[in-house]
Amino acid sequence: MLLEWGANARTVRHAVDSTARGLGCDTVETYCQHAAVMVMLRRGEQSCMQMGKVGEHGVNLRRAEAVLRVVDDVSTQALDCEGALEQLKSVIARTGAYPVWVVCLSTGLACAAFGKLLGADALAIVPVVIGAATGQFIRHEMLGRKMNLFLTITVVSFVSSLIAALGGRLLHESNIEITAVASILLLVPGVAILNAQVDALDGRPNLAAARVLRIIYILMFMTLGFIVSQQIARF
Amino acid sequence: MSPEFIHLIHQTFFGGLAAAGFGILFNCPPRIIGLCFGSGALALAVRTVGIDHGLSLPVASFFAALFLAMADRAWLRVQSVRGSVIAVVGCIPMVPGSLAAKGLRNLFLLFHASPGEGVLPLTTALENLVIVGSTFAAIGTALAIPTLLFPVNQHD
Numbered sequence: 001m002l003l004e005w006g007a008n009a010r011t012v013r014h015a016v017d018s019t020a021r022g023l024g025c026d027t028v029e030t031y032c033q034h035a036a037v038m039v040m041l042r043r044g045e046q047s048c049m050q051m052g053k054v055g056e057h058g059v060n061l062r063r064a065e066a067v068l069r070v071v072d073d074v075s076t077q078a079l080d081c082e083g084a085l086e087q088l089k090s091v092i093a094r095t096g097a098y099p100v101w102v103v104c105l106s107t108g109l110a111c112a113a114f115g116k117l118l119g120a121d122a123l124a125i126v127p128v129v130i131g132a133a134t135g136q137f138i139r140h141e142m143l144g145r146k147m148n149l150f151l152t153i154t155v156v157s158f159v160s161s162l163i164a165a166l167g168g169r170l171l172h173e174s175n176i177e178i179t180a181v182a183s184i185l186l187l188v189p190g191v192a193i194l195n196a197q198v199d200a201l202d203g204r205p206n207l208a209a210a211r212v213l214r215i216i217y218i219l220m221f222m223t224l225g226f227i228v229s230q231q232i233a234r235f
Numbered sequence: 236m237s238p239e240f241i242h243l244i245h246q247t248f249f250g251g252l253a254a255a256g257f258g259i260l261f262n263c264p265p266r267i268i269g270l271c272f273g274s275g276a277l278a279l280a281v282r283t284v285g286i287d288h289g290l291s292l293p294v295a296s297f298f299a300a301l302f303l304a305m306a307d308r309a310w311l312r313v314q315s316v317r318g319s320v321i322a323v324v325g326c327i328p329m330v331p332g333s334l335a336a337k338g339l340r341n342l343f344l345l346f347h348a349s350p351g352e353g354v355l356p357l358t359t360a361l362e363n364l365v366i367v368g369s370t371f372a373a374i375g376t377a378l379a380i381p382t383l384l385f386p387v388n389q390h391d
Binding site for chain 1: 245246249250252253254255256257259260261262263264279320323326327328330332333335336337339340343371372374375376378379382383
């Protein structure tokens with residue numbers, strides 16, 4: 001759950017360690033991979049090894065915090081094993097989320113701010129907000145339907161940059177390319193990039209390499225959607 | 236006001252706005268969206284000052300991320316996901332995504348280049364990608380340094 005919601009391997013290891021010791025284990029070994037977490041527990045003469053699958057990696061701070069609160073309660077023995085399982089199962093239902101329109105609008109504004117940082121003029125704000133907000137809505141809908149991540153990225157990149165480029169042209173903007181680029185920056189996997197660094201520095205090259213490979217593919221599909229849309233926008 | 240100061244205010248404000256927007260995208264609780272804005276603004280302010288004083292993009296990004304990570308570490312004694320996310324969200328506006336897209340786009344342009352005309356797009360692509368790689372490495376390393384230098388145990 002923690003890996004799926006944006007934590008790095010250090011946080012996962014710490015959470016597993018605290019939980020296991022809170023439940024009375026003597027030693028804990030954790031092996032974090034991109035698609036699975038393996039845990040080896042020992043208590044006296046007994047030992048147990050478990051492997052859990054990891055789903056699509058994303059970022060969701062509120063859910064990660066909720067999981068860590070359960071971990072804290074288990075480590076201080078305020079919560080037993082059954083109670084912790086109940087709490088973990090209800091994390092998604094218990095944690096709040098912003099309405100979709102708020103997320104889309106704020107993503108659009110964030111991309112517009114990126115555009116301003118890149119040197120776009122004030123006119124660029126409107127097409128970037130519309131393009132990026134539309135792209136975020138499409139991403140939300142496609143990922144909600146469990147569609148392929150790379151297909152989603154290509155579609156979002158294509159639609160967002162096409163809307164931004166056409167809008168920029170309509171408003172007679174001076175630098176349409178910056179406008180189009182700014183509208184797809186919601187797709188740059190910033191947290192994954194930084195987590196890959198932390199994992200590499202923490203001595204987990206396998207997880208870091210898997211993250212980097214995924215980042216390269218995401219950037220490639222993002223660029224593909226962008227190039228196709230810009231070819232169309234020129235006509 | 237001098238043009239440099241106006242530029243600094245501009246970068247600071249839009250850096251904060253970008254970080255706050257990404258904070259909402261990452262489902263940060265409403266009470267810490269202001270902190271996300273502050274961390275993004277702080278990072279961009281330090282990076283802008285660095286670039287204005289002649290530092291390259293990767294070096295200025297390194298110092299900005301280090302400053303943010305040290306402030307985060309000083310503020311939160313205990314390592315938490317929340318603390319690291321505020322520092323990470325603050326660094327998001329410094330991630331050179333547009334430069335990465337430009338570098339990859341130049342690589343794709345090689346498909347259209349006639350024999351002998353591919354040197355310019357290839358050089359530009361490599362130049363962009365080297366800067367992007369260095370900046371990613373600089374930000375990630377700077378964020379990790381405080382936790383490597385001053386590891387804090389949750390149970391302390």
